[in-house]
Amino acid sequence: MFQTDQEIIARINKLRAERNAVILAHNYELGEVQDIADFAGDSLELSQKAAKTKADVIVFCGVKFMAETANLLSPDKTVLLPVAEAGCDMADMADAEGLRQLKAQHPGAIVACYVNSTAEVKAESDICVTSSNAIAMIKSLPEDKEIIFVPDMNLGRYCMEQTGRKMILWEGFCPVHVRITAAQIRRRRTEYPNAQVLMHPESPKESIALADYALSTGGILKHARESNCQEFIIATEIGIMHRLQQENPDKKFIAASEQAVCPAMKVIRLKDILASLENMKTKVVVPEKIAAKARQPIIRMLEETARLQK
Ligand code: 13P
Ligand code: SF4
Numbered sequence: 664m665f666q667t668d669q670e671i672i673a674r675i676n677k678l679r680a681e682r683n684a685v686i687l688a689h690n691y692e693l694g695e696v697q698d699i700a701d702f703a704g705d706s707l708e709l710s711q712k713a714a715k716t717k718a719d720v721i722v723f724c725g726v727k728f729m730a731e732t733a734n735l736l737s738p739d740k741t742v743l744l745p746v747a748e749a750g751c752d753m754a755d756m757a758d759a760e761g762l763r764q765l766k767a768q769h770p771g772a773i774v775a776c777y778v779n780s781t782a783e784v785k786a787e788s789d790i791c792v793t794s795s796n797a798i799a800m801i802k803s804l805p806e807d808k809e810i811i812f813v814p815d816m817n818l819g820r821y822c823m824e825q826t827g828r829k830m831i832l833w834e835g836f837c838p839v840h841v842r843i844t845a846a847q848i849r850r851r852r853t854e855y856p857n858a859q860v861l862m863h864p865e866s867p868k869e870s871i872a873l874a875d876y877a878l879s880t881g882g883i884l885k886h887a888r889e890s891n892c893q894e895f896i897i898a899t900e901i902g903i904m905h906r907l908q909q910e911n912p913d914k915k916f917i918a919a920s921e922q923a924v925c926p927a928m929k930v931i932r933l934k935d936i937l938a939s940l941e942n943m944k945t946k947v948v949v950p951e952k953i954a955a956k957a958r959q960p961i962i963r964m965l966e967e968t969a970r971l972q973k
Contacts, residue, residue, distance in 0.1 A: 666934075668695070668933060671933045671934060671937050672699060672933065674937055675699060675933065675936055675937050675940060678937070678940040678941065679722075679940065682719065682720050682940060682943075683718050683719040683720065684718055684719070684720035684721070684722055684940060685701045685702070685712075685716050685718035685720070685721055685722070686699060686700045686701050686702075686722045686724065686936065687700060687701065687702055687703075687704075687709050687712055687713065687721060687722070687723050687724065687725070687733070688700035688702070688703045688704075688724040688725065689703070689704070689705070689706070689709060689724065689725035689726070689729060689880075689902075689928065690703055690704065690705055690880040690881070690884065690902060690903045690906060691725075691880070691900045691902030691903060691925055691928035692724050692725065692902055692928055692929075692931060693902065693905075693929060693931070693932065694905040695932065695933050696724045696931055696932070696933070696936065697902075697905055697906060699933065699936065700724060703906060704880075704881055705793065705794070705795055705879045705880040705881030705882070706729060706732075706778050706779070706793040706794070706795075706879070707778075707793040707795045707796060707879070707881065707968070708795075708881050709723075709725065709729060709732075709733070710729075710732050710733065710736060710778070710793075710961065710965070711965065713732065713733035713736050713737055713740075713742075714736040714737060714965065716737065716740070718740065719740060719741065720740065720741045720742075720743065720940075720943075721733050721737065721740055721741070721742045721743065722743045722745060722936060722939055722940060723742055723743065723744055723947070724745060724931045724936065725744075725749070725928070726749045726750055726751040726754075726927050726928065727744060727747075727749060727750045727751065727754075727947065728750075728751050728754045728778065728779055728780060728781065728782075729778075730742050730743075730744040730947040731781075731782045731947055731949050731957075732778060732961060733947075734947050734948055734949050734954075735782065735785075735949055735954055735957055735958045735961055736958070736961060736962075736965075738954065741943065741946060742946065742947045742948075743939045743940075743943065743944065743945060743946060743947070744939075744945050744947050745931045745935035745936050745938070745939035745945075746930045746931050746935050746945075747944075747945040748927075748930065749927045749928070749930050749931065750927055751779050751927060752837070752838050752839075752927070753777075753779050753814055753815060753835050753836060753837045753838070753865075754779045754780050754781055754784075754814065755781070756814050756833075756834075756835035756836070757776075757780055757781070757784045757813050757814035757833055757835050758781075758783070758784070759781070759783035759784055759786065759787050762774070762784055762787045762788075762811075762813060762833075763787060765811055765813075765831070765833070766787065766811065769809050769811060769831060771808065771809065772808065772809035772810060772811045772831065773789045773790065773804050773805075773808045773809070773810050773811070774787060774788040774789050774790075774810075774811045774813065774960075775788065775789065775790050775791075775792055775797075775800065775801060775804070775810055775811070775812050775813075775830075776788035776790075776791055776792070776812075776813045776814070776960060777791075777792055777793070777794075777797070777812075777813065777814060777815045777818055777819075778791050778792065778793045778961070778964075779814070779815065779837075780813065780814055782949040782953050782954065782957040783953055783957070784813060784814070785956075785957035785960055785961065786953045786956035786957040787956075788813070788960045789959075789960055789963070790803075790804070790960050790963045790964055790967070791960040791961045791963070791964040792818075792822075792964060793879065793964070794818060794863060794864055794865065794878075794879035794880075794882075795878075795879035795881055795882055796964065796967075796968050796971075797818055797821075797822050797864070798822055798825045798826055799967070799968070799971055800964060800967060800968075801822045801826045801828055801830075802826050802828075803967050804828070806828075809829075809831065810828060810829075810830040810831070811830065811831045811833070812830045812831065812832050812833065813833035813835070814833045814835030815833075815835055815836060815837065815865055816832045816833065816834050816835060816836055817836055817837070817840065817841075817864065817865050817866060817867055817868065817871075818864050818865055819832040819833070820832065820868055821864045821868070821871055821877060836865070837865040839900055839923050839924065839925045840863060840865040840866045840867070840899070840900075840923065841866075841867055842920050842922045842923050843862070843866045843867070843870050843898045843899070843919050843920050843923055844867070844869075844870060844920075845867070845869040845870050845872070845873055847870075847919055847920050848860060848862075848870055848873045848874070848896070848898065848919060849873065851896045851917060851919055852873070852896070854917075855894055855896060855917055857892075857893070857894050858892075858894035858895055858896045858915075858917060859875045859876070859890065859892045859894070859895050859896070860873065860874045860875045860876075860895075860896045860898060860919070861874070861875065861876050861878055861883045861886060861887065861895055861896070861897055861898065861899075862874035862876070862877050862878070862898035862899065862919070863877070863878070863879070863880065863883070863898065863899035863900075864877040864878075864879075865899075866898055866899075870898065874898060880899060880900075880903050883897065883899065883903060883907070884903070884906060884907065884910065887907055887910070887911055887914065887916070888910060888911065892914075893913075893914050893915060894914070894915045894916075894917070895907075895914065895915070895916050895917070896917050896918075896919050897916050897917065897918055897919060898919035898920070898923075899919075899923065900923050900924065900925045900928065901918050901921065901923055901924055902924075902925070902928055902929070904916055904918060
């Protein structure tokens, strides 16, 4: 039976109330998904919301590691990922066995893991980081310890430059952000000489060197809101353009690369959110044996972040 978007939205709203559900969406999701969400944000903001919500059900519109993080932080809630196949290609580049082998080669090293990682990898880690707090988290680690950083070598290298800490880097990367090349940034700068370049730190080193600011998706949104500048070259996944334009109708946003599209962040549609609430699918549950260990680095990150935000 064909349903209009308005009919689908009405049914989602009815079920959201009946099931005491909250809809969380990442900043890269389709506009229709961000617009129906109770909250849209970056990885850190979404995990903070998931940890604090009073809802019984969390419909997580993002990729699997984000839904897993929500389940780890709120094990008594039902966490639903509307499209079960939505995964993060970078997270899948690191595996627990490989990490155990690397740890064995560096006994005593602290493992800092980017939140874009599987629960199994988190279970082998000491502290989690997101793109918005990575530098602060690395600075918080004891100076006499070696640090292994997994899985994003680009974010890891950026943290090394910013903190002066030497780290052993896992060679993972985001296939979407590697498409943001230095040549593209130079071209955009020539086309828009007055624009500031706001870039996600998953981008390649040569591109970050040309940016005005390296920021998480939440950081890019905040900077664009607060800056007096009127033009911005946005060097991250293009889904963020939706909120940037919505929140700043008088400012101009230019995508650094139209090719920077994360397919996994585009699979959830309104109809999938409705089906998810109707059928209570797909539940994301990290098995307790892994969860007990995987929860610790996330909690350490949230506690350290809360301490710094005071
Ligand atoms: P943020 O934490 O900045 O939202 O980034 C998540 C992500 O997957 C970037 O590719
Ligand atoms: Fe993963 Fe990259 Fe997609 Fe972010 S943009 S979810 S890091 S594949």
